Each structure stands twice: as C-alpha cells, then as structure tokens.
Amino acid sequence: MKQPFIELRDIEIGYRGSGGLPKVLLPPISLQLNEGEFVAIVGPNGTGKSTLLRTMSALLLPVRGEILFMGKKLQNYSLHERALMLSIVLTDHPDDLFLKLEDVVATGRYPYLDFWARLTKNDTEIIEQSIQLCGIDHLKGRTLVSLSDGERQKVMIAKALAQDTPLIILDEPAAFLDYPSKIELMQLLHRLVNTRNKTVLFSSHDLDLVLRSADKMWMISHGKPLVEGVPEQLVLDGTLNEYLDKDDLHFDAALGQFKMTSVIGKLVHVEGHSLHAKWLKNALLRKGFQLSEEIRAEFIITFAEDVFTVEHNQSKLKYKSIETLLYDIQKIK
Amino acid sequence: MLINSSSWKFLVLMVISVMILFLLFLLNLFWGSVSIDFSEVFSIIAGKSSAVSSAKVIIVEQVRYPQALTAAFSGAGLAIAGLLMQTLFRNPLADPSILGISSGASLGVALLLLSTGAVSGHAFSTLGWMSHIGIVLAAFTGSMTVLFFITLLSKRLNNMVTLLIAGIMIAYVAGALVGVIKYFSHKEDVHAFVIWGLGSFSNVSRSQVPYFVAYVSVGLIVSLVLMKPLNLLLLGEKYAQNLGLNVKMNQVVLLVVSGFLTAVITAFSGPIAFLGLAVPHLARNIFRSSDHKILIPASIVTGASLALFCNLIARLPGFDGNLPINSVTSLIGAPIVVWVILKRQHLYTGTS
Numbered sequence: 001m002k003q004p005f006i007e008l009r010d011i012e013i014g015y016r017g018s019g020g021l022p023k024v025l026l027p028p029i030s031l032q033l034n035e036g037e038f039v040a041i042v043g044p045n046g047t048g049k050s051t052l053l054r055t056m057s058a059l060l061l062p063v064r065g066e067i068l069f070m071g072k073k074l075q076n077y078s079l080h081e082r083a084l085m086l087s088i089v090l091t092d093h094p095d096d097l098f099l100k101l102e103d104v105v106a107t108g109r110y111p112y113l114d115f116w117a118r119l120t121k122n123d124t125e126i127i128e129q130s131i132q133l134c135g136i137d138h139l140k141g142r143t144l145v146s147l148s149d150g151e152r153q154k155v156m157i158a159k160a161l162a163q164d165t166p167l168i169i170l171d172e173p174a175a176f177l178d179y180p181s182k183i184e185l186m187q188l189l190h191r192l193v194n195t196r197n198k199t200v201l202f203s204s205h206d207l208d209l210v211l212r213s214a215d216k217m218w219m220i221s222h223g224k225p226l227v228e229g230v231p232e233q234l235v236l237d238g239t240l241n242e243y244l245d246k247d248d249l250h251f252d253a254a255l256g257q258f259k260m261t262s263v264i265g266k267l268v269h270v271e272g273h274s275l276h277a278k279w280l281k282n283a284l285l286r287k288g289f290q291l292s293e294e295i296r297a298e299f300i301i302t303f304a305e306d307v308f309t310v311e312h313n314q315s316k317l318k319y320k321s322i323e324t325l326l327y328d329i330q331k332i333k
Numbered sequence: 334m335l336i337n338s339s340s341w342k343f344l345v346l347m348v349i350s351v352m353i354l355f356l357l358f359l360l361n362l363f364w365g366s367v368s369i370d371f372s373e374v375f376s377i378i379a380g381k382s383s384a385v386s387s388a389k390v391i392i393v394e395q396v397r398y399p400q401a402l403t404a405a406f407s408g409a410g411l412a413i414a415g416l417l418m419q420t421l422f423r424n425p426l427a428d429p430s431i432l433g434i435s436s437g438a439s440l441g442v443a444l445l446l447l448s449t450g451a452v453s454g455h456a457f458s459t460l461g462w463m464s465h466i467g468i469v470l471a472a473f474t475g476s477m478t479v480l481f482f483i484t485l486l487s488k489r490l491n492n493m494v495t496l497l498i499a500g501i502m503i504a505y506v507a508g509a510l511v512g513v514i515k516y517f518s519h520k521e522d523v524h525a526f527v528i529w530g531l532g533s534f535s536n537v538s539r540s541q542v543p544y545f546v547a548y549v550s551v552g553l554i555v556s557l558v559l560m561k562p563l564n565l566l567l568l569g570e571k572y573a574q575n576l577g578l579n580v581k582m583n584q585v586v587l588l589v590v591s592g593f594l595t596a597v598i599t600a601f602s603g604p605i606a607f608l609g610l611a612v613p614h615l616a617r618n619i620f621r622s623s624d625h626k627i628l629i630p631a632s633i634v635t636g637a638s639l640a641l642f643c644n645l646i647a648r649l650p651g652f653d654g655n656l657p658i659n660s661v662t663s664l665i666g667a668p669i670v671v672w673v674i675l676k677r678q679h680l681y682t683g684t685s
Contacts, residue, residue, distance in 0.1 A: 059571055083577030094568045095423070097677060098623035107568060110561065111577040117561040117626070163576070 003071050005199060006033040006056075006167070011065030013051045022063040025051055027225040029065075031218070033201065035166065038193045040214035041203040043243070047220050049203035050091075050171050056201070057088050057169050083111035087160035089170040093152050099144045101155050105131055108162025130161035134188060150181035157188065161196075168192065170202035174209055182206070186213035207244075207251070208258060211235070219243045259285055266290065268329075269297035276303045283322050287330060299329060343627050346620055350634045354405070357641040361401035365648050367392055396535070399542040401641060404534040404658075406549040407598045408608055408640025412616070412632040413556045414591040414598075415609030420563050420625070421587045425673075428610035429595035432483050432500035434476045435606075436507035438599040439530065441475020442468055443514040446522040468529075469548075472600035473593065479503055480592040484584070532603035532659035534644050545601050552594040556629055559587065563625040606659055607666025608643075612636040614673040639665070 008031050014024040025048035033039060041049045054060040056067060058074050067074040069085060077085065087108070094104065108130065109123045119127070131137055134154040144152060153173055160168045170189075174182040186209065192198040193215075204210050210217060211231045218228045221243045227234070234240045240251050252259045268289045270277050280301065281291055289299075300311040308319045310329060319325035362374050369392065373385045377393045411429065418427040429435055445467055486499050515523050529536070537545050562583040565573040574580045598605065616631040617623065643665055647656040 054571075057575060059574060079574070079579060080577045083575060086575070088572065088575045090569075090571055092569060094572070096567050096623045097425075098617050098621060099567060100623070103564075103624055104568070107565060107572075107576060110565060113561070115558075115561065117564065 004032040004068075005035045005070065007068040007071075008032070008056075009066050009068065011055065011062040011067060013048055013055045013060075014063045015051070015060075016063070024063055026220055027223070029226050031226070031228055033167075033199060035199050036193060036197050037199055038190065038213075038215040039199075039201045039218060040210040040216070041201070041218045041220065042207055042210050043205070043220035044222070045205055047222055049205075049220065052220075053088075053169050053171050053201070053203055057086060058082050059088075080111060083163070083165075085165055086167040086169060087163040087165040089153070089156045089160050089168070089173055091172050091175060093156065094144060097143065097145055101136065101139055101142055101144060101147070102127065102131070104144055104155050105158045105162050108159040108164075111163065126164065127162050130158040133161060133191070134158040149176040150178070150185070153177065153181075153185060154188070157185075161192070166197075167199045167201065170200070172204060173202050174204055174206055182209055183212075189213075207240075266299070267292040267294075267297035268299040268301065269293070269295055271300070271302045274303055276308075280308065280322055280325075283326060287326055289329075301325075339622075343620065343622075347630065347634070350619075350631070350638065354634050354638045354641070357638050357645070358401055358405060360645055361404065361641050362393055362397050364645055365392070365397060369393065395539050399537055399539045400535045400644065402542050402546060403537040403602060404640040404644040405637040406546055407534060407602045407605060408612070408636040408638070408643075409633040410549040410552055410594040410598045410636070411605060411609040411640075412612035412636025413553055413629065414594040415611075416613040416616075416625075416628060416632045417556060417559070417563070417587045417591040418609075419613055420566055421584060421591075423567070423569065425614070425677075426610070428607075429476075429591065429599075430604060430606050430609060432479070433502075433504035433507060434479050434483070434592065434595050435599045435604040436504040436511075437475040437477075437479030438472035438596055439475065439511055439604060440507040440514075441471040441473070441478075442529065442600070443511040443518075443526060444475070445471035446514070446518055446526055469597060469600040473596035475507075476596040476599065477589075477592050479507070480588050484588055529603045530659075531657035532605045532662075533655060534602055534640070534658055535655060536603070537601050541601075545597070548597045549594065552590055552597070553633060555586075555590050559583070559590070560625045560629060563587075563629075567623060567625075602658070604659060605640075606663045607670065608636060608640060608662050611666040611669040611673075612639055615639070615669060618673065618676070 008029050010028045010030050012024045012028050013026060014022050016022045029052075041052060043049055051060065055062050056074075058077075061075070069077065074082070105127050106119065106123075109119060109127060110117060112123065113119065131140065134157055136151060136154050136158060139147060139151060139155075144155060147155065153176075157168075157170070157173070160170075173189075174185055177185060189200050189202070190213065193200055214231060216228060217231050217234055218226055219234065219239065220226050224243065227239055227243070229239065231240075235251060235253050244250065249258055251257075266289050268284050269292045270281050270284070280303070284291065298312065302309045302311075306320065308322070308325050310317045310319065310325065312329070312332065317328065319328070359374070362378075363369060363371060367389070369389050373389060374393060376385055377390055415428045418429065418432070419425055421427070482503060483500055511526075515526065518526070562573075562578055565576050565578045566580070566583065566587075568576075570580050573583075595609070612635050613628065613632050616628055616635045619635065620627050620631045622628060622631075640662075643658060643661045646665070647658050647661045649656075
C-alpha cells in the first residue's frame with residue numbers, strides 16, 4: 001500500500017489557554033493529503049481555518065491526535081527537517097522599511113545555507129527562478145513596504161518556492177486582493193501544482209474563488225465535522241449549502257452562483273434565454289424577486305426588439321432600461 | 334548582497350565610513366583644552382615621544398587615547414545593542430535606554446553603593462579597583478533583571494506601544510528606587526553616582542581600557558555570529574520558525590548579548606542616551622539595507638564614529654573640562670530619530 005504524503009489521525013485543533021482546559025475548535029479530523037493536490041480549506045471566519053493550518057505547519061501543537069508526514073510524526077522531525085518539508089505564506093508580512101524583495105526571497109534558501117548564510121551560485125539561480133515564476137522580476141530592487149498587497153503576496157510565495165519544499169501552506173492568500181489579482185494568484189498556485197508537482201494547501205473564506213480554482217475542498221463550519229471532497233461533488237450533494245451557515249445566502253447549483261435568498265418573494269417569469277434575459281434575471285434576483293419557470297407568475301417579462309415588456313394584471317408596460325423596469329415593478333404591491 | 338553592484342556599493346561605503354572613523358579617532362587625540370600639534374601626536378603614536386614634552390605625552394597616552402577608545406567601543410556596543418533589540422522586538426523604537434534597561438543598570442549600581450555602604454560602613458568609592466568590577470556586575474545584574482521583565486511582557490503583549498509604555502514605567506520605578514537609595518547613602522557615594530549618571534567616556538583609565546575593550550569586543554563578535562538568525566527574525570517569529578530557526582533560544586541569546594553590551598557600557602561610561610536608538614537607523618539609511626550582514630558592521634562603524642563625534646563636541650575648546658556626554662548624545666541623537674521618523678513616511682510610498 002502506498003504511504004500517504006500527509007495523514008491527520010483524529011486530531012483536535014485549538015488553543016491551550018493559560019492553565020485551563022484547551023479550547024477545541026472542531027470535532028476530531030482524520031484525513032489524508034496526497035502529493036500534487038491543490039486543496040482549499042473553506043469556512044466562515046473564526047471557525048478554525050488558520051488554527052488548522054498552523055497546526056499542520058507545526059507552529060501549533062494539536063490538542064489531541066497526531067499528524068504524520070510520510071509516515072513519521074510531524075513533531076519528531078527536527079526544525080531543520082521541517083524547513084525542508086513545508087513552507088508557509090501568512091497573512092502578516094515583514095514590515096522592515098529597507099527589506100528588499102530579493103532579500104525576502106533569499107531567506108527561503110536559509111535552511112540550505114552555511115553558518116554565515118553565504119549564497120552559492122545554485123542558491124542565486126533558484127532565487128532568480130522563483131522570482132521569475134511568480135512574475136515579479138520587474139519589481140526587483142523594490143522594498144517590500146512599497147509593493148501592493150498582491151505583489152507582496154507573490155513575494156512571499158516566491159520565498160516559499162525558493163525554500164523548495166514539497167508542501168506549501170498558505171493562510172488566506174487572497175484575502176486582501178482585488179478580483180483580478182485573486183484569479184492571477186490562483187493561476188500561479190495551479191502552475192506550481194502542475195509544473196512543479198507541489199502540494200498546495202490554502203485557506204479562504206471566498207467560496208466563489210475556491211469553486212473556480214481548487215481541486216479539493218475541506219469544508220468546516222462552527223462545530224460541524226470537516227467534510228472533504230471535490231468542489232463539484234459538494235455542490236451536487238448539497239453539502240455546500242449545508243455548510244454555508246448563512247440564512248440569506250445560498251449557492252444556486254443550476255446557475256453556478258451565490259444568490260441572496262429571496263426576501264420579497266414575488267414570482268417573476270422571464271421568457272427566453274437571450275443575453276438580456278440572463279442579465280435581467282440577475283437584476284431581479286438581486287432585488288429579491290423569485291424566478292419562476294411557470295407562465296402563471298405574477299409578472300411575465302419578454303424581451304423583443306430592444307424593449308422589455310412586463311405583463312401584470314392584464315396590463316402591459318414597455319421599458320427600454322432595466323433600471324426603470326426594476327423601479328416600477330418594485331413599487332407594485 | 335545578492336547582486337554584485339550592491340556588494341560594491343557596500344564596500345565603497347564601508348571604506349569611506351572606516352576612513353571617517355579613523356579621522357574622528359585622530360581628531361579626538363588632537364582636540365582638547367591643551368593644544369598639541371599634529372606632528373607631536375604622530376610622533377607619540379609612532380613611539381618617538383622623546384621629542385615631545387612629557388606632559389603632552391601623558392595627556393595623549395593617559396587621557397585622550399583611553400577616552401577615544403572608550404568612546405569608540407561604547408558607541409559601537411550601544412549601536413549593536415540597539416540594532417539587536419530593534420530586530421528582536423521588530424520595533425524601530427526599541428533601544429536599551431528607552432526600554433528601561435539602562436535604568437535597571439543604574440538601579441543595580443545604586444543598590445550596590447547603598448548595600449556596601451550600609452553593611453561595611455565605608456563609602457564604596459574607597460574600595461579602589463574592586464569597585465569597578467563591582468559596578469560592572471551590579472549594572473549587568475540590574476539591566477538583565479529589567480531585560481527579563483521586558484521579555485516576559487513582550488510575550489504577553491503583542492502591541493509595541495504597550496510594551497514601550499511598560500518599559501518607560503519600569504524606568505520611572507527604577508528611577509524612584511534610585512532616589513530612595515541615594516537618600517540613605519554616603520555622601521561620597523551619592524556624588525560618585527551622580528557623576529556616573531552624567532555619563533563620560535573618561536571614566537575608564539589607561540589600565541582599565543584593555544578590559545573594557547575586551548568585554549565589548551566579546552559582545553560585538555557574538556553579534557557577528559547572529560547575522561543569520563537576525564535576518565530570519567526580521568520576517569517575524571512564525572516565518573523564522575518555519576525556516577528552521579529555534580526562535581525562543583535565539584531570542585534569549587539576543588537579549589543576553591544586547592543586555593551584556595548595555596550593562597558593560599553603562600557600568601563604565603554611565604547611562605548614554607540615544608546612541609543605541611539612533612545609530613541603527615542612521616546605518617540603515619546610509620547603507621540602504623536591512624540585511625544584518627551589512628547592518629552589523631555598518632552599525633559598529635557608524636556607532637563608533639558618532640560617539641567619537643559626540644566626544645569631540647563635549648570637549649569643544651572653550652569649555653573647561655568635559656560636558657556630560659549623556660546630554661551631548663541626546664542633543665545629537667534626538668534630531669536624528671525625528672528625522673528618521675519623518676523619513677519613514679516617504680519610504681512607505683516611494684521606491685527609493
């Protein structure tokens with residue numbers, strides 16, 4: 001039997017307070033992580049995502065249970081051995097004023113360096129490659145504090161790459177990024193998994209992003225046991241909505257989008273599947289209307305010749321813009 | 334240190350800095366209330382002192398030379414102590430005197446003066462050479478005690494400002510205790526303590542200089558060995574641990590080294606303000622780096638130079654004797670710190 005890369009055996013994560021009993025955040029977790037997997041830990045804020053990641057990075061001891069890396073307990077590896085096995089990217093960044101991008105990436109090589117931290121030619125090559133792979137060569141010479149959040153995140157990932165570990169653990173890597181940067185970051189991580197055979201484990205509270213990018217999800221929620229699975233599978237069997245833990249939001253499997261739960265509840269039928277129909281539906285859902293497939297709905301809207309026609313109580317109204325249409329049908333009691 | 338051009342820049346800056354250091358050292362030998370010609374000083378240095386009057390030989394050899402060495406090593410040591418603490422606490426305002434560590438040294442010295450006076454009935458200052466070893470040990474114990482409390486607090490408080498306030502409070506408490514102790518002490522000892530508290534690089538006599546230089550050198554040499562851990566700690570404790578560093582052990586080593594340097598220098602030269610705080614910032618700004626491979630030698634040279642410069646100011650012709658060095662370093666150091674704080678804002682937004 002092939003030995004799993006990483007195995008969590010009945011671990012309970014949490015914090016040991018001063019004196020009293022440890023605060024356990026989740027029911028015991030048992031699962032495996034295989035080489036080359038791209039896994040996202042998903043869950044609302046404050047459920048224990050960071051704690052789980054810190055425990056797996058050996059920065060925190062599990063309250064109970066054990067973590068095995070290639071069959072050996074994580075705690076039994078030396079600090080140096082662990083530095084060669086897993087690298088981390090955290091939410092807080094170094095803030096020294098004169099710390100340059102290259103200096104930060106170079107620290108990834110420190111576990112390999114001699115007492116005086118002299119970089120060999122091989123080290124400088126690896127640092128250079130890591131910087132290139134993360135697409136930040138144009139920023140060389142800049143100080144870390146002068147970079148944007150997204151750029152800084154890439155520098156820390158380049159540092160993790162330079163560390164050359166099979167496993168990379170990232171805590172909320174997309175948290176402070178704008179949408180294009182988030183997508184770019186996910187593409188970068190994907191590249192590492194596919195071309196460098198890295199195993200990547202990251203946490204995120206951004207379900208939308210995770211559904212678009214992760215190969216596997218570990219879902220947690222307040223007090224519920226961790227469930228793992230391929231994102232699409234978790235959508236289909238309803239686990240995703242069960243773990244969403246929000247009354248006014250649900251994942252619409254058919255649309256592949258998150259939707260606010262209807263508050264007005266009036267039924268609207270929009271005819272056709274044109275582009276205009278699609279975006280009108282989007283607007284109606286946003287305003288809290290319920291979409292209906294039946295033509296007996298309270299409102300029936302058709303789109304033809306650049307005009308929306310609203311049928312309501314035998315009256316017909318025509319609109320050129322979605323804005324005025326929404327304004328009017330919201331007023332109708 | 335990655336790119337060759339930056340190594341070159343470092344070398345050139347370092348050579349210039351060392352030349353300035355030597356110049357300031359020589360000026361310290363020339364400059365003073367008694368005017369001595371350049372040629373005379375050079376012949377004394379060269380060992381051909383027979384051509385110069387014996388009074389001048391004594392002034393250079395017994396007064397100015399030990400004083401210049403004390404100033405240079407005090408400046409270098411305090412700069413390193415400040416640098417280590419700034420990296421350790423990841424706080425640009427960390428410094429031996431601001432966190433109350435030199436106040437701890439004062440309290441230790443004051444306690445020693447009182448207890449020996451009260452127990453033996455003799456003024457401590459009559460004990461001769463023994464008193465110096467005693468003062469060093471007392472200052473060391475005092476500063477290490479404060480350092481210990483600061484470390485404990487730093488573990489509990491993640492907020493830098495709170496820790497800083499705690500350090501200032503510790504300094505006040507130590508100051509109050511020193512006041513109480515002075516009240517009960519011998520007049521001679523109080524006087525000795527007040528003089529010690531003004532700070533001076535001339536306390537160390539010719540015969541004591543080798544010991545002082547040796548103690549400080551130990552601290553400086555150990556700091557050179559700490560370059561790798563210091564660079565890792567710059568990233569924060571978690572990153573440092575993930576990169577294989579035994580964080581707890583290295584933090585203790587850093588505290589002990591900076592505490593030792595502060596204690597030794599405070600014991601010999603008295604509490605000296607602002608050098609430990611200002612010099613690392615000066616070094617960072619001159620060498621434009623956060624790499625400790627650069628910052629440690631840079632801080633040593635810059636610290637020694639700044640202390641020698643302050644010593645020159647303290648001995649400006651026209652003043653009879655020496656101004657209290659503590660005042661001079663504050664007058665020069667405080668504006669540097671203000672300048673650095675103002676500059677920080679530009680660095681956050683710009684590239685250069």
